Amino acid sequence: MEAQTAAKADAAKVELHGSNIIAAIKASGVEFVLSVPDIVTSAGLLRPIANDPALRLVRVCKEDECIGIASGLHYSDKRALILIQYTGFLDSLNAIRAVAVEYKQPICMMVGLLGHEPERLPSESGRYGVRIIEPICDAMGIPHHLISQDADVAKIKPAIDKAYADSFPVALLIGRRPLAQ
Amino acid sequence: MMKREDCFRALARHVTDEVVVATYSSAVEWNDLGPRVLNYFSMGAMGLASSHALGLALANPTRRIIVLDGDGSLLMNLGSLVTVGAVAPKNLVHFVSHNECYEANGSHPLPNPKVDFSGLARSAGYAHVFEFNDLASFEQQVAHVIGLQGPVFATLHVERSRPLTYDYPTLYSPEKRRALKAELRKG
Numbered sequence: 001m002e003a004q005t006a007a008k009a010d011a012a013k014v015e016l017h018g019s020n021i022i023a024a025i026k027a028s029g030v031e032f033v034l035s036v037p038d039i040v041t042s043a044g045l046l047r048p049i050a051n052d053p054a055l056r057l058v059r060v061c062k063e064d065e066c067i068g069i070a071s072g073l074h075y076s077d078k079r080a081l082i083l084i085q086y087t088g089f090l091d092s093l094n095a096i097r098a099v100a101v102e103y104k105q106p107i108c109m110m111v112g113l114l115g116h117e118p119e120r121l122p123s124e125s126g127r128y129g130v131r132i133i134e135p136i137c138d139a140m141g142i143p144h145h146l147i148s149q150d151a152d153v154a155k156i157k158p159a160i161d162k163a164y165a166d167s168f169p170v171a172l173l174i175g176r177r178p179l180a181q
Numbered sequence: 182m183m184k185r186e187d188c189f190r191a192l193a194r195h196v197t198d199e200v201v202v203a204t205y206s207s208a209v210e211w212n213d214l215g216p217r218v219l220n221y222f223s224m225g226a227m228g229l230a231s232s233h234a235l236g237l238a239l240a241n242p243t244r245r246i247i248v249l250d251g252d253g254s255l256l257m258n259l260g261s262l263v264t265v266g267a268v269a270p271k272n273l274v275h276f277v278s279h280n281e282c283y284e285a286n287g288s289h290p291l292p293n294p295k296v297d298f299s300g301l302a303r304s305a306g307y308a309h310v311f312e313f314n315d316l317a318s319f320e321q322q323v324a325h326v327i328g329l330q331g332p333v334f335a336t337l338h339v340e341r342s343r344p345l346t347y348d349y350p351t352l353y354s355p356e357k358r359r360a361l362k363a364e365l366r367k368g
Contacts (some may be wrong), residue, residue: 068233
Protein backbone atom coordinates (compact mmCIF):
# COMPACT_ATOMS: atom_id res chain seq x y z
CA MET A 1 0.00 0.00 0.00
CA GLU A 2 2.81 2.36 0.93
CA ALA A 3 4.64 1.46 -2.29
CA GLN A 4 1.53 2.27 -4.32
CA THR A 5 1.17 5.61 -2.56
CA ALA A 6 4.83 6.38 -3.20
CA ALA A 7 4.48 5.47 -6.88
CA LYS A 8 1.48 7.76 -7.22
CA ALA A 9 3.41 10.54 -5.51
CA ASP A 10 6.35 10.02 -7.90
CA ALA A 11 3.99 10.06 -10.90
CA ALA A 12 2.49 13.28 -9.66
CA LYS A 13 5.95 14.86 -9.65
CA VAL A 14 6.54 14.16 -13.33
CA GLU A 15 6.47 17.42 -15.19
CA LEU A 16 6.86 18.76 -18.69
CA HIS A 17 7.91 22.38 -19.04
CA GLY A 18 6.99 24.35 -22.12
CA SER A 19 10.14 26.43 -21.83
CA ASN A 20 12.26 23.30 -22.25
CA ILE A 21 10.35 22.31 -25.38
CA ILE A 22 10.66 25.80 -26.84
CA ALA A 23 14.39 25.79 -26.18
CA ALA A 24 14.64 22.48 -28.04
CA ILE A 25 12.60 23.86 -30.94
CA LYS A 26 14.96 26.82 -31.25
CA ALA A 27 18.02 24.61 -30.93
CA SER A 28 16.66 22.63 -33.87
CA GLY A 29 16.93 25.64 -36.15
CA VAL A 30 13.20 26.11 -36.45
CA GLU A 31 12.29 29.65 -37.56
CA PHE A 32 8.57 29.26 -38.25
CA VAL A 33 5.83 27.75 -36.10
CA LEU A 34 2.58 27.03 -37.96
CA SER A 35 -0.39 26.44 -35.74
CA VAL A 36 -4.06 25.99 -35.04
CA PRO A 37 -4.64 26.34 -31.28
CA ASP A 38 -4.77 23.15 -29.21
CA ILE A 39 -5.80 23.26 -25.56
CA VAL A 40 -3.05 20.75 -24.65
CA THR A 41 -0.29 23.08 -25.82
CA SER A 42 -2.11 26.41 -25.57
CA ALA A 43 -0.66 27.80 -22.35
CA GLY A 44 2.69 26.02 -22.26
CA LEU A 45 3.73 26.36 -25.91
CA LEU A 46 1.55 28.44 -28.21
CA ARG A 47 1.16 31.45 -25.94
CA PRO A 48 4.87 31.83 -25.15
CA ILE A 49 5.78 31.14 -28.79
CA ALA A 50 3.40 33.92 -29.86
CA ASN A 51 5.35 36.30 -27.63
CA ASP A 52 8.80 35.06 -28.63
CA PRO A 53 10.50 37.29 -31.20
CA ALA A 54 12.91 34.50 -32.12
CA LEU A 55 10.10 32.42 -33.64
CA ARG A 56 7.71 33.52 -36.39
CA LEU A 57 4.23 32.25 -35.64
CA VAL A 58 1.83 31.78 -38.54
CA ARG A 59 -1.72 31.24 -37.35
CA VAL A 60 -3.68 29.21 -39.90
CA CYS A 61 -7.39 28.41 -40.20
CA LYS A 62 -7.11 24.67 -40.76
CA GLU A 63 -4.30 22.27 -40.04
CA ASP A 64 -3.66 21.01 -43.56
CA GLU A 65 -2.63 24.51 -44.59
CA CYS A 66 0.43 23.95 -42.39
CA ILE A 67 1.57 21.05 -44.55
CA GLY A 68 1.64 23.22 -47.68
CA ILE A 69 3.26 26.19 -45.94
CA ALA A 70 5.98 24.01 -44.40
CA SER A 71 6.66 22.47 -47.79
CA GLY A 72 7.00 25.89 -49.42
CA LEU A 73 9.35 27.03 -46.67
CA HIS A 74 11.46 23.91 -47.05
CA TYR A 75 12.18 24.68 -50.70
CA SER A 76 14.28 27.56 -49.44
CA ASP A 77 15.73 25.67 -46.49
CA LYS A 78 13.61 27.35 -43.86
CA ARG A 79 12.71 25.06 -40.98
CA ALA A 80 9.16 24.97 -39.65
CA LEU A 81 7.35 23.20 -36.84
CA ILE A 82 3.64 22.45 -37.09
CA LEU A 83 1.89 22.75 -33.72
CA ILE A 84 -1.57 21.16 -33.79
CA GLN A 85 -3.98 18.87 -31.94
CA TYR A 86 -4.33 15.21 -32.88
CA THR A 87 -7.76 15.96 -34.31
CA GLY A 88 -6.12 18.34 -36.79
CA PHE A 89 -3.49 15.72 -37.54
CA LEU A 90 -6.27 13.28 -38.41
CA ASP A 91 -8.01 15.91 -40.51
CA SER A 92 -4.78 16.53 -42.47
CA LEU A 93 -3.96 12.93 -43.27
CA ASN A 94 -4.29 13.25 -47.05
CA ALA A 95 -1.98 16.27 -47.15
CA ILE A 96 0.48 14.42 -44.91
CA ARG A 97 0.19 11.34 -47.13
CA ALA A 98 0.88 13.25 -50.33
CA VAL A 99 3.11 16.19 -49.48
CA ALA A 100 5.04 14.77 -46.54
CA VAL A 101 5.28 11.03 -47.16
CA GLU A 102 4.97 10.47 -50.92
CA TYR A 103 6.92 13.59 -51.86
CA LYS A 104 9.38 12.98 -49.02
CA GLN A 105 9.31 16.39 -47.35
CA PRO A 106 10.64 17.05 -43.84
CA ILE A 107 7.31 18.04 -42.34
CA CYS A 108 7.79 18.26 -38.55
CA MET A 109 4.60 17.98 -36.53
CA MET A 110 4.13 18.52 -32.80
CA VAL A 111 0.81 16.97 -31.95
CA GLY A 112 -1.12 17.49 -28.71
CA LEU A 113 -2.85 14.34 -27.53
CA LEU A 114 -6.05 15.85 -26.13
CA GLY A 115 -7.57 13.65 -23.46
CA HIS A 116 -4.55 11.41 -23.15
CA GLU A 117 -3.83 10.03 -19.71
CA PRO A 118 -0.10 10.84 -19.20
CA GLU A 119 0.51 7.81 -16.99
CA ARG A 120 -0.45 5.48 -19.86
CA LEU A 121 1.03 4.86 -23.27
CA PRO A 122 -0.96 6.48 -26.11
CA SER A 123 -1.63 3.03 -27.56
CA GLU A 124 -3.31 2.10 -24.26
CA SER A 125 -5.33 5.28 -23.92
CA GLY A 126 -9.01 5.08 -23.12
CA ARG A 127 -9.55 7.67 -25.87
CA TYR A 128 -10.06 6.06 -29.26
CA GLY A 129 -8.73 9.13 -31.07
CA VAL A 130 -5.50 9.07 -29.07
CA ARG A 131 -5.14 5.31 -29.29
CA ILE A 132 -5.05 5.29 -33.09
CA ILE A 133 -2.42 8.00 -33.62
CA GLU A 134 0.70 5.87 -33.28
CA PRO A 135 -0.71 2.99 -35.39
CA ILE A 136 -1.60 5.51 -38.12
CA CYS A 137 1.93 6.93 -38.02
CA ASP A 138 3.29 3.38 -38.21
CA ALA A 139 1.05 2.54 -41.17
CA MET A 140 2.27 5.65 -42.98
CA GLY A 141 5.89 5.01 -42.03
CA ILE A 142 6.12 8.27 -40.10
CA PRO A 143 8.59 8.18 -37.19
CA HIS A 144 7.00 9.31 -33.92
CA HIS A 145 8.24 10.17 -30.46
CA LEU A 146 6.30 10.58 -27.24
CA ILE A 147 7.08 13.73 -25.27
CA SER A 148 5.46 13.32 -21.86
CA GLN A 149 8.06 14.55 -19.40
CA ASP A 150 11.07 16.81 -19.32
CA ALA A 151 13.39 13.86 -19.90
CA ASP A 152 11.70 13.32 -23.28
CA VAL A 153 12.56 16.81 -24.51
CA ALA A 154 16.02 15.56 -25.46
CA LYS A 155 14.34 13.61 -28.29
CA ILE A 156 13.14 16.74 -30.07
CA LYS A 157 16.28 18.15 -31.68
CA PRO A 158 17.60 14.79 -32.95
CA ALA A 159 14.16 13.99 -34.36
CA ILE A 160 13.88 17.29 -36.23
CA ASP A 161 17.48 17.10 -37.46
CA LYS A 162 16.84 13.57 -38.73
CA ALA A 163 13.64 14.65 -40.50
CA TYR A 164 15.60 17.29 -42.43
CA ALA A 165 18.58 14.99 -43.03
CA ASP A 166 16.32 12.25 -44.39
CA SER A 167 13.79 14.63 -45.98
CA PHE A 168 10.96 12.77 -44.31
CA PRO A 169 8.22 13.74 -41.84
CA VAL A 170 8.25 13.21 -38.09
CA ALA A 171 5.56 13.40 -35.40
CA LEU A 172 6.33 14.55 -31.87
CA LEU A 173 3.41 13.52 -29.68
CA ILE A 174 2.78 15.73 -26.65
CA GLY A 175 1.36 13.41 -24.02
CA ARG A 176 0.97 15.86 -21.15
CA ARG A 177 0.02 19.54 -20.94
CA PRO A 178 3.34 21.42 -20.87
CA LEU A 179 3.64 23.81 -17.96
CA ALA A 180 3.71 27.48 -18.84
CA GLN A 181 7.11 28.22 -17.35
CA MET B 182 -15.70 34.60 -70.80
CA MET B 183 -12.04 33.88 -71.57
CA LYS B 184 -9.97 30.81 -72.31
CA ARG B 185 -7.56 29.96 -69.52
CA GLU B 186 -4.76 29.12 -71.93
CA ASP B 187 -5.10 32.60 -73.51
CA CYS B 188 -4.89 34.19 -70.07
CA PHE B 189 -1.81 32.15 -69.24
CA ARG B 190 -0.15 33.12 -72.53
CA ALA B 191 -0.74 36.77 -71.66
CA LEU B 192 0.62 36.24 -68.16
CA ALA B 193 3.67 34.33 -69.42
CA ARG B 194 4.77 37.33 -71.46
CA HIS B 195 5.38 39.18 -68.18
CA VAL B 196 6.78 36.36 -66.02
CA THR B 197 10.56 36.36 -65.50
CA ASP B 198 12.06 35.21 -62.19
CA GLU B 199 8.80 34.60 -60.31
CA VAL B 200 7.98 31.21 -58.84
CA VAL B 201 4.70 30.01 -60.36
CA VAL B 202 2.70 27.62 -58.18
CA ALA B 203 0.10 25.90 -60.33
CA THR B 204 -2.36 23.16 -59.55
CA TYR B 205 -4.24 20.50 -61.55
CA SER B 206 -5.77 21.84 -64.80
CA SER B 207 -3.96 25.16 -64.38
CA ALA B 208 -0.69 23.27 -63.96
CA VAL B 209 -1.28 21.32 -67.16
CA GLU B 210 -2.03 24.42 -69.22
CA TRP B 211 0.79 26.45 -67.67
CA ASN B 212 3.24 23.61 -68.25
CA ASP B 213 2.11 23.35 -71.87
CA LEU B 214 3.55 26.83 -72.44
CA GLY B 215 7.03 25.44 -71.99
CA PRO B 216 9.47 24.12 -69.41
CA ARG B 217 10.52 26.47 -66.66
CA VAL B 218 12.67 25.65 -63.64
CA LEU B 219 10.80 28.10 -61.38
CA ASN B 220 7.51 26.21 -61.70
CA TYR B 221 6.15 24.53 -58.57
CA PHE B 222 3.32 22.14 -59.26
CA SER B 223 1.07 21.39 -56.31
CA MET B 224 -0.47 17.94 -56.60
CA GLY B 225 -1.75 15.17 -54.37
CA ALA B 226 -3.56 17.32 -51.83
CA MET B 227 -6.13 19.41 -53.66
CA GLY B 228 -6.50 22.96 -52.41
CA LEU B 229 -3.06 23.54 -50.97
CA ALA B 230 -1.56 25.64 -53.80
CA SER B 231 -2.08 28.91 -51.93
CA SER B 232 -0.56 27.39 -48.79
CA HIS B 233 2.52 26.14 -50.65
CA ALA B 234 2.78 29.62 -52.13
CA LEU B 235 2.54 31.28 -48.74
CA GLY B 236 5.48 29.20 -47.52
CA LEU B 237 7.48 30.15 -50.60
CA ALA B 238 6.54 33.81 -50.16
CA LEU B 239 7.64 33.83 -46.53
CA ALA B 240 10.93 32.14 -47.36
CA ASN B 241 11.66 34.35 -50.38
CA PRO B 242 10.50 37.88 -49.51
CA THR B 243 12.36 39.48 -52.41
CA ARG B 244 10.96 37.13 -55.05
CA ARG B 245 7.40 37.22 -56.39
CA ILE B 246 5.28 34.12 -56.00
CA ILE B 247 2.36 33.67 -58.41
CA VAL B 248 -0.38 31.11 -57.67
CA LEU B 249 -2.48 29.65 -60.48
CA ASP B 250 -5.33 28.14 -58.48
CA GLY B 251 -8.50 26.41 -59.57
CA ASP B 252 -11.99 27.22 -58.30
CA GLY B 253 -12.65 23.70 -57.02
CA SER B 254 -9.21 23.65 -55.45
CA LEU B 255 -9.64 26.96 -53.69
CA LEU B 256 -13.02 25.88 -52.32
CA MET B 257 -11.18 23.07 -50.53
CA ASN B 258 -8.94 25.57 -48.74
CA LEU B 259 -10.97 28.76 -48.37
CA GLY B 260 -9.41 29.34 -44.97
CA SER B 261 -6.10 29.95 -46.73
CA LEU B 262 -7.54 33.24 -48.01
CA VAL B 263 -7.88 34.40 -44.41
CA THR B 264 -4.41 33.13 -43.52
CA VAL B 265 -2.84 34.89 -46.51
CA GLY B 266 -4.81 38.04 -45.74
CA ALA B 267 -3.51 38.02 -42.17
CA VAL B 268 0.12 37.27 -43.02
CA ALA B 269 -0.13 39.77 -45.89
CA PRO B 270 2.91 38.79 -47.97
CA LYS B 271 3.72 41.68 -50.28
CA ASN B 272 5.16 39.29 -52.87
CA LEU B 273 2.18 36.96 -53.39
CA VAL B 274 -0.17 37.15 -56.38
CA HIS B 275 -3.09 34.71 -56.39
CA PHE B 276 -5.06 33.96 -59.55
CA VAL B 277 -8.08 31.65 -59.52
CA SER B 278 -9.43 30.28 -62.77
CA HIS B 279 -13.18 30.19 -62.29
CA ASN B 280 -14.79 27.80 -64.75
CA GLU B 281 -17.50 26.77 -62.29
CA CYS B 282 -16.65 23.08 -62.23
CA TYR B 283 -14.30 20.40 -60.96
CA GLU B 284 -12.61 20.08 -64.33
CA ALA B 285 -9.94 17.56 -63.36
CA ASN B 286 -12.58 15.27 -61.87
CA GLY B 287 -15.15 15.07 -64.63
CA SER B 288 -16.31 18.70 -64.91
CA HIS B 289 -19.06 18.31 -62.34
CA PRO B 290 -20.39 21.69 -61.18
CA LEU B 291 -19.21 23.45 -58.05
CA PRO B 292 -21.74 23.35 -55.19
CA ASN B 293 -22.37 27.03 -55.96
CA PRO B 294 -20.92 27.76 -59.42
CA LYS B 295 -21.43 31.52 -58.95
CA VAL B 296 -19.47 31.78 -55.71
CA ASP B 297 -17.83 35.22 -55.43
CA PHE B 298 -14.14 34.45 -54.96
CA SER B 299 -13.11 38.08 -55.32
CA GLY B 300 -15.55 39.08 -52.61
CA LEU B 301 -14.17 36.38 -50.34
CA ALA B 302 -10.59 37.49 -50.99
CA ARG B 303 -11.49 41.12 -50.36
CA SER B 304 -13.09 40.37 -47.02
CA ALA B 305 -10.21 38.06 -46.11
CA GLY B 306 -7.81 40.97 -46.32
CA TYR B 307 -6.07 40.82 -49.71
CA ALA B 308 -4.61 44.23 -50.51
CA HIS B 309 -5.81 44.33 -54.13
CA VAL B 310 -8.58 42.34 -55.78
CA PHE B 311 -9.43 42.11 -59.49
CA GLU B 312 -11.95 40.33 -61.64
CA PHE B 313 -11.52 39.66 -65.36
CA ASN B 314 -14.08 38.47 -67.91
CA ASP B 315 -12.49 39.88 -71.02
CA LEU B 316 -9.12 38.88 -72.50
CA ALA B 317 -8.27 42.30 -73.90
CA SER B 318 -8.75 43.85 -70.49
CA PHE B 319 -6.64 41.14 -68.85
CA GLU B 320 -3.86 41.53 -71.41
CA GLN B 321 -3.85 45.26 -70.78
CA GLN B 322 -3.71 44.99 -66.97
CA VAL B 323 -1.82 41.80 -66.18
CA ALA B 324 1.60 43.45 -65.85
CA HIS B 325 0.12 45.98 -63.44
CA VAL B 326 -1.62 43.24 -61.44
CA ILE B 327 1.47 41.13 -60.87
CA GLY B 328 3.59 44.17 -60.06
CA LEU B 329 1.42 45.46 -57.22
CA GLN B 330 2.34 45.17 -53.56
CA GLY B 331 0.40 42.14 -52.38
CA PRO B 332 -1.24 40.09 -51.46
CA VAL B 333 -3.05 40.43 -54.77
CA PHE B 334 -6.03 38.34 -55.88
CA ALA B 335 -7.61 38.06 -59.31
CA THR B 336 -10.52 35.97 -60.52
CA LEU B 337 -10.27 34.86 -64.14
CA HIS B 338 -13.68 33.90 -65.50
CA VAL B 339 -12.80 31.21 -68.01
CA GLU B 340 -14.46 28.54 -70.12
CA ARG B 341 -14.03 24.87 -69.48
CA SER B 342 -10.83 23.80 -71.14
CA ARG B 343 -10.16 21.52 -74.05
CA PRO B 344 -9.61 17.89 -72.92
CA LEU B 345 -6.36 17.82 -70.96
CA THR B 346 -3.87 15.08 -70.23
CA TYR B 347 -3.09 14.93 -66.54
CA ASP B 348 0.40 13.48 -66.26
CA TYR B 349 0.92 14.12 -62.56
CA PRO B 350 4.09 12.05 -62.08
CA THR B 351 5.85 14.08 -64.77
CA LEU B 352 4.50 17.42 -63.56
CA TYR B 353 5.70 16.79 -60.03
CA SER B 354 8.77 14.68 -60.69
CA PRO B 355 11.59 14.51 -58.13
CA GLU B 356 13.95 15.95 -60.77
CA LYS B 357 11.80 19.07 -61.18
CA ARG B 358 11.56 19.49 -57.42
CA ARG B 359 15.33 19.21 -57.02
CA ALA B 360 15.93 21.69 -59.84
CA LEU B 361 13.53 24.22 -58.32
CA LYS B 362 15.20 23.89 -54.95
CA ALA B 363 18.64 24.34 -56.45
CA GLU B 364 17.48 27.45 -58.29
CA LEU B 365 15.96 28.96 -55.15
CA ARG B 366 19.17 28.30 -53.24
CA LYS B 367 20.96 30.62 -55.62
CA GLY B 368 18.88 33.41 -54.08
